[in-house]
Amino acid sequence: MVAFVAPYEPMEGEVKIYTFVVFLSSVLFTLVANYRLEASERQSYLLLLREKLRNEAALQDNQALARISATDPLTGVANRRHFDSMLAQRWSEAIAERTVIGLLVIDIDCFKNYNDRYGHLQGDACLRQVALEMQRHIRQEADMVVRYGGEEFVVLLPNASVTAAFQITERIRQGIEALAIPNEGVTHSPVVTVSIGVAVMRPVAALASSALLSHADEALYQAKREGRNRSVLAQLQEGAPPARTHKGMHHATGLSSSETETKQ
Numbered sequence: 001m002v003a004f005v006a007p008y009e010p011m012e013g014e015v016k017i018y019t020f021v022v023f024l025s026s027v028l029f030t031l032v033a034n035y036r037l038e039a040s041e042r043q044s045y046l047l048l049l050r051e052k053l054r055n056e057a058a059l060q061d062n063q064a065l066a067r068i069s070a071t072d073p074l075t076g077v078a079n080r081r082h083f084d085s086m087l088a089q090r091w092s093e094a095i096a097e098r099t100v101i102g103l104l105v106i107d108i109d110c111f112k113n114y115n116d117r118y119g120h121l122q123g124d125a126c127l128r129q130v131a132l133e134m135q136r137h138i139r140q141e142a143d144m145v146v147r148y149g150g151e152e153f154v155v156l157l158p159n160a161s162v163t164a165a166f167q168i169t170e171r172i173r174q175g176i177e178a179l180a181i182p183n184e185g186v187t188h189s190p191v192v193t194v195s196i197g198v199a200v201m202r203p204v205a206a207l208a209s210s211a212l213l214s215h216a217d218e219a220l221y222q223a224k225r226e227g228r229n230r231s232v233l234a235q236l237q238e239g240a241p242p243a244r245t246h247k248g249m250h251h252a253t254g255l256s257s258s259e260t261e262t263k264q
Helices: 013-070 080-097 111-118 118-138 160-176 210-225
Strands: 101-107 146-150 152-158 194-201 229-236 248-249
Touching: 013 080, 080 101, 080 152, 080 210, 101 111, 101 146, 101 160, 101 210, 111 118, 118 146, 118 152, 118 160, 146 248, 152 160, 160 194, 160 229, 194 210, 210 229
Parallel strands: 194 229
Antiparallel strands: 101 152, 101 194, 146 152, 229 248
């Protein structure tokens, strides 16, 4: 523009100056406008980025809190609160889909003796080992190991047949025994073992989910009475309420003991 206007003789000096001013003003205006637009866009981008990062951080925090609220801090498996929620959910799903649910109730045999002999720190380590071994033998995508309280665990088995549930049960029982955690001072075994009650039901709307837990718990008591370190499968009719007397069939060897006892 300058190279064209400056040597142009027919144009008066004042007009040339005015033309230069207008040109320079346009250039400056364009530069300033572009700068401000770029600054505005940059600020908007940074604000959006900050908001996105905040949302992602909040989501991660919420997910972490959800995991903490659903997890037993000692063993890392699900806690009882989460189990109660998931059992109700799986029960409703099974009613809608007309499938079955299996449940294992697992108790570490003579755990009080273990704590008294080896101390509570070693007892905590034992609980962690047992919980980890249980997780090795479940169907990872479907099943859930739960620390129900103290030395008692449950395993929720959605859509598991009687055969599949009992196979998982025996793998867990044998796997824990194979850990060979010493437990001196008890009569039934020199190592830590578990007794397991198993129940498999096809839920119906007229029956509460607590019936499944009741049946599995009764089967566990039967396993304890029959000498520990064994699995007992509750014999159920579909949709039947829990019986007052146990109707279980053992699937373990060495059932010579007939002593009656509570969980221990």
